[in-house]
Amino acid sequence: GAGVSQTPSNKVTEKGKYVELRCDPISGHTALYWYRQSLGQGPEFLIYFQGTGAADDSGLPNDRFFAVRPEGSVSTLKIQRTERGDSAVYLCASSFSELETQYFGPGTRLLVL
Amino acid sequence: AQSVSQHNHHVILSEAASLELGCNYSYGGTVNLFWYVQYPGQHLQLLLKYFSGDPLVKGIKGFEAEFIKSKFSFNLRKPSVQWSDTAEYFCAVNVYKAAGNKLTFGGGTRVLVKP
Numbered sequence: 001g002a003g004v005s006q007t008p009s010n011k012v013t014e015k016g017k018y019v020e021l022r023c024d025p026i027s028g029h030t031a032l033y034w035y036r037q038s039l040g041q042g043p044e045f046l047i048y049f050q051g052t053g054a055a056d057d058s059g060l061p062n063d064r065f066f067a068v069r070p071e072g073s074v075s076t077l078k079i080q081r082t083e084r085g086d087s088a089v090y091l092c093a094s095s096f097s098e099l100e101t102q103y104f105g106p107g108t109r110l111l112v113l
Numbered sequence: 114a115q116s117v118s119q120h121n122h123h124v125i126l127s128e129a130a131s132l133e134l135g136c137n138y139s140y141g142g143t144v145n146l147f148w149y150v151q152y153p154g155q156h157l158q159l160l161l162k163y164f165s166g167d168p169l170v171k172g173i174k175g176f177e178a179e180f181i182k183s184k185f186s187f188n189l190r191k192p193s194v195q196w197s198d199t200a201e202y203f204c205a206v207n208v209y210k211a212a213g214n215k216l217t218f219g220g221g222t223r224v225l226v227k228p
Contacts, residue, residue: 042203042218056215098214104157
């Protein structure tokens with residue numbers, strides 16, 4: 001079936017603006033993860049959903065970042081008052097259950113000018 | 114909290130050469146270990162994983178990795194690389210049976226295989 005999809009693939013915004021990044025997981029996957037990958041680094045964990053609830057949001061860098069998954073499928077990562085340091089590739093992954101292999105999407109490349 | 118270090122940032126080698134990428138983690142408890150690969154223009158995908166049992170793990174495309182608990186290492190190997198192995202390789206760990214299965218990644222190693 002289809003893999004994890006993320007939209008948009010690229011997003012350019014200005015400092016101070018609000019952005020939303022969308023993740024559509026593999027159908028039937030209950031676990032969903034967001035990671036952030038800065039240039040030259042490995043992905044860093046942001047938040048994990050099991051179903052509709054955020055089971056672990058310990059990786060969110062500050063309160064400008066928020067994510068939702070209202071129906072237990074699609075998730076949206078929201079960033080308020082963007083800063084240049086938020087520029088990165090935002091990766092989404094899903095798995096059938098929390099102990100199964102994570103499948104990654106292509107990422108959204110965010111550039112804050 | 115656990116951390117992962119990958120010793121080489123860049124590796125350049127010729128086709129048919131052997132490849133070994135180092136990975137060390139710091140965590141005192143039981144971990145699950147992974148190697149992911151990202152080919153140019155593609156998604157991160159799983160190469161292999163270790164949860165328990167035989168410490169020598171076979172993955173896709175002829176890759177293998179050996180878990181050495183005493184050295185906190187999980188090095189990736191391939192006896193003879195091909196040009197198509199050009200990619201970035203990431204080692205990752207998570208805490209065994211911890212809720213959420215969040216992965217901690219190393220910084221990655223870019224591998225360039227010259228034809």
